[in-house]
Amino acid sequence: MKISIKPEVFEKFNKNLKIAFIKVEQVDNQIKVAEARHLLQEVEKLVRLNFHKKQIKDNSFIEPWALAQLEFGGKAHHYHTSVERLLKTVLSGKTVAKTDTIDNILHYIALKYVVPVSVDDFHKIEGDLTFDVVKSAGKKGLLKSLKRGELYYHDAKGILGTQVDYWKNKRTEVSRDSDANLIHLTALPPVTTSDLKKIAQESASMIEAFCSAKTQLFILSRRERSIKI
Numbered sequence: 001m002k003i004s005i006k007p008e009v010f011e012k013f014n015k016n017l018k019i020a021f022i023k024v025e026q027v028d029n030q031i032k033v034a035e036a037r038h039l040l041q042e043v044e045k046l047v048r049l050n051f052h053k054k055q056i057k058d059n060s061f062i063e064p065w066a067l068a069q070l071e072f073g074g075k076a077h078h079y080h081t082s083v084e085r086l087l088k089t090v091l092s093g094k095t096v097a098k099t100d101t102i103d104n105i106l107h108y109i110a111l112k113y114v115v116p117v118s119v120d121d122f123h124k125i126e127g128d129l130t131f132d133v134v135k136s137a138g139k140k141g142l143l144k145s146l147k148r149g150e151l152y153y154h155d156a157k158g159i160l161g162t163q164v165d166y167w168k169n170k171r172t173e174v175s176r177d178s179d180a181n182l183i184h185l186t187a188l189p190p191v192t193t194s195d196l197k198k199i200a201q202e203s204a205s206m207i208e209a210f211c212s213a214k215t216q217l218f219i220l221s222r223r224e225r226s227i228k229i
Contacts, residue, residue, distance in 0.1 A: 002128040004226035012149045013133050015222055018193055020200035022183040023122065023216040023229055024207055029100045030176050032210045036104035037097045043111045047090045081116040081186075082165040100176045101210050106183065109203045115185055115196075117203075118165040120172035122180035127156025129182075142167075193219065 009017060086096050086107060096107045102119060110117040131153040134146045142159050146152065152162040160169045164186050174181055183203065187196045197219060204215040218227055 001125065002226060002228050003130075003220065004128070005131040005220050006133070007225065008133050008135065009131055009151065010222045012135075013151050014188055016189050017151075018187045018191075018196050018219060018221045019131065020185040020187070020196050020217065020219045021227075021229075022185075022200055022204050022207070024102075024181040024183065024204075024211075025122075025179070025214045027102065027179050027181060027207070027211045027213045029102050029174070029178055029211060031101065031212070033099065033101050033104065036101045036108070036210055040097050040104045040108045040111075041095065043108050044090045044095060047087060047111055051087060051091055081163065082118060082168075083110045083114055083116045085166060086110055087114075100174065100178075102174055102178070102181060102207065105203065105206050105210060109185075109199065109206075113199050115187055115191060115199060116164045117183065117185050118161060118168065119174050119181050119183045120160060121174050121178045122182045123178075124172040125155045125160075125182065129153060129155055129160075193221065 003021060005017070005019065089096050090111065096111075098104055098107070106117045106119055109115075131151065134143055134148050134150045134152065136148060142162065143152070146162060150163060153160055155172075157171075158169070160172055161167065185196060185200055185203070191199075197217075200217050200219070204217050207213050208215055216229065218229075220227065
């Protein structure tokens, strides 16, 4: 499989976008669910202590998504990323805990570092994986509902996620029986490449420890836009 970010993403979305990928194999997604859930619930408590609903958009790690396209001209619009959805759910008094270990770990990481994190079942991805931006309005299907310049990614069969995974296709969702996954963490400044690498390494280490898995980590950016795995 080839994973690539189109040049237009850096030209029309944001030149400083970075995406860390973790390929996870030999996963046991049914062990240590309770332990991962406990960690997640602890960070949920911290979120409720430190955040307010009205402050989410002004957080220093979420604010860049509101300004992602400003430098290219036109009116910037706020990106409702997947991590913002998690924050709003937690602040409403609900939990984002799941019945599998991987999802609980990734929700823990997303809330702890306030970065968008997503996962796909590796075996359900068809062909190559490509990150792109909407180039013009009026296209058919899901892209028709998106604004020009919005980020999305797809495989050979169709779109898997839009708006930094605020919407996710259920076709590649992870289940308790998934034994191979592809995780990605998306970042803009002030998160540096070094920051992103450390966050991804922590994620990989936790998955190895909790799920007896093997992991591979790599980061794509404007300098290195594609990789074969």
